[in-house]
Amino acid sequence: MLRKRADGSRSFLAQISITRGGRRVHSEAQTFERRPAAAAWITRREAELKENPELLGRDAKARDPLLRDVIDLYVADSRKEIGKTKAQVLEAIKRYDIADLRCSKIGSVEVLDFARDLCNGRQPQTVANYLSHLGAVFAIARIAWGAPLDEGAMKDALKGAKRLGITGKSKSRSRRPTLDELDRLLSHFLVSETRYRGVIPMTRIVPFAIFSARRQDEITRLRWADFDEAQKRVLVRDMKHPGEKMGNDTWVDLPDEAVAIIKATVRGKAEEIFPYDPGSISASFTRAAILLGINEESMADHDRLHFHDLRHEGVSRLFEIGYSIPRAALVSGHRTWASLKRYTHLGQVGDKFAGWKWQERATAPRGLRLVGGSSA
DSSP states (O other): OEEEOTTSOEEEEEEEEEEETTEEEEEEEEEESSHHHHHHHHHHHHHHHHHOGGGTTHHHHHOOOBHHHHHHHHHHHOOSOOOHHHHHHHHHHTTSGGGGSBGGGOOHHHHHHHHHHHTTTOOHHHHHHHHHHHHHHHHHHHHHHOOOOOHHHHHHHHHHHHHTTSSOOOOOOOOOOOHHHHHHHHHHHHHHHHHOTTOOOHHHHHHHHHHHTOOHHHHTTOBGGGEETTTTEEEETTOOOSSOSSSOOEEEEOOHHHHHHHHHSOOOSSSBSSOSOHHHHHHHHHHHHHHTTSSOTTSOGGGSOOTTHHHHHHHHHHHHTTOOHHHHHHHHOOSOGGGGGGGGGOSOOSOTTTTOHHHHHHTSOOSOOEETTEEO
16 A cells, blocks of 8 residues: 655555454554565565464564554454544544654653644644544554554543643634625525526525524435424434444424425425535535625634534524524434533524515425426
């Protein structure tokens, strides 16, 4: 396996994995500067293990591999799907000096030095994410492969990084769209939908995002078969969860406004209710916000309006119209009520969307039949 280091040099990872009766009995890896050397090691090592089967497992546990090799073993061995972000972070870590250290040489000091290197151009919450993903490797390395990584050293480093301000939590976004901003955005989208065929119906999706309090990728995964009109709920497949990336299917309640939008959407051949690419939805929203002057380059990120802020608006609205924390959680999908407490101190009371013209627009039959994400 070819890899590039941070300094531009190349290395080659040689891996050996032996399975017997459906169970992995031996795995090891080494890094070489040249491809022929890596290939020669594999050939030589496989022959050695074949002639001396008593070395299986035992020899691997006695080794002291490089951290980069253990990271590769973690990725290769994991039966659970590793999220895209986590995979990218682990690959990035292999470009730092710590990845070239033997596992037995990595203590809390080395991890903290790595964290300090990460601070260059990164926010404390990003550094915390890097250490969290690396911590997953530390937690399993000794158990799974006998690699002498000290999980206690990682825990000490995490404590130290927090106290030194190297790591920190993400700041909660509080940006909410005004009715004027929404009117400008939806008027812009209406012009596009009137002029062109096949464009994403943002005048329907934006109101649905607010009233359902759903994330953009969740909206595009909602299926007609999972919509329970009688109970006013829908099954959100693979709902975002810090510990589970796939298979985390959750039923959520739908406010009346969200139910009305789904009922007004003509069912086509696609199994999804909104069969569109989530990235395209976000890009369309972002472009419009810039074009209309809602977002400017000089603005700090927390002042800019993002599509995800519509979820924050939706959850805030639930409390403003009198929802309790438990009832709001059934809509938003939050698993802990503590994360919803900040919404209970909102100063505004009442529904600012009462009589909103864009809700009427979103629930009006349009004579358009959605087929696989385009109108026909």
